[in-house]
Amino acid sequence: MAATRSRKGMPRPSNAFPLDPDKPLIPVDVLLEGPQGRQFVCMALDTGATYTIAPMASLLAIGYDPATSGKRIEFIAAGSVEYKPLVRVQGAQAFGIRLPGLEVVCHDLPPQSPVRDLLGLNFLKHISLHLDFLHRTLTVTTKR
Amino acid sequence: MRQRRSQPIARLRRRYPQEWLLIEVDRFDPATTSPLTGRLVAHSKLRDPLEQRAARLKKLIYLVHGSDTLPQGYAAAF
Numbered sequence: 136m137a138a139t140r141s142r143k144g145m146p147r148p149s150n151a152f153p154l155d156p157d158k159p160l161i162p163v164d165v166l167l168e169g170p171q172g173r174q175f176v177c178m179a180l181d182t183g184a185t186y187t188i189a190p191m192a193s194l195l196a197i198g199y200d201p202a203t204s205g206k207r208i209e210f211i212a213a214g215s216v217e218y219k220p221l222v223r224v225q226g227a228q229a230f231g232i233r234l235p236g237l238e239v240v241c242h243d244l245p246p247q248s249p250v251r252d253l254l255g256l257n258f259l260k261h262i263s264l265h266l267d268f269l270h271r272t273l274t275v276t277t278k279r
Numbered sequence: 280m281r282q283r284r285s286q287p288i289a290r291l292r293r294r295y296p297q298e299w300l301l302i303e304v305d306r307f308d309p310a311t312t313s314p315l316t317g318r319l320v321a322h323s324k325l326r327d328p329l330e331q332r333a334a335r336l337k338k339l340i341y342l343v344h345g346s347d348t349l350p351q352g353y354a355a356a357f
Contacts (some may be wrong), residue, residue: 150311158348159347159354160347160349162312164312165312171337171341173339174340174341175314175340175342176342177342181357183357184357190333191330192334192342193334193342196334196340229312230307231310231311232306243330244357246325247349248355249348249349250344250347253357279344
């Protein structure tokens with residue numbers, strides 16, 4: 136896939152990923168980083184989620200205890216409002232892009248979900264994301 | 280205890296399409312943040328026991344379902 140051009144004429148870093156319109160969601164591998172390690176979490180790309188949502192078990196494994204997190208947020212989910220811990224992780228990587236200090240809401244999706252959590256707008260707003268369902272391609276472009 | 284061999288994660292997921300897999304990742308592509316190969320630690324139809332195990336493991340872990348599809352009769356609205 137051809138790289139797009141920035142205003143200065145330099146090609147921007149871009150990455151194309153397969154996009155399957157027949158899947159019921161868009162799975163994305165996310166690497167969460169903490170003081171005691173890293174874990175991969177398969178998340179759904181969700182432009183309807185304000186924050187990235189991370190599972191309790193993964194946050195515990197990488198060195199955070201959401202139960203003792205001082206910061207909480209009112210979390211409006213489909214059909215309910217809940218009070219959830221907000222944790223700032225050392226870093227989160229997806230699409231080959233690392234964001235340091237990303238805040239994530241600690242919440243587990245039901246086990247019927249094939250993804251464990253959601254990659255939300257607080258990550259996605261840092262990239263240019265093009266979903267081309269007709270050509271089955273998801274393209275990510277970043278600022279140089 | 281026998282050391283499980285490293286395998287492509289795509290192959291492991293194809294082998295257990297209806298189960299959750301707990302995988303110790305030994306190689307991933309930093310350019311795409313994609314886990315590539317790993318050792319299968321455990322697999323189960325239930326996610327909770329693997330979640331508890333994943334919370335205790337300090338290696339690079341990937342807990343993933345074998346399939347990206349929802350169970351029959353389900354739709355998602357997050």
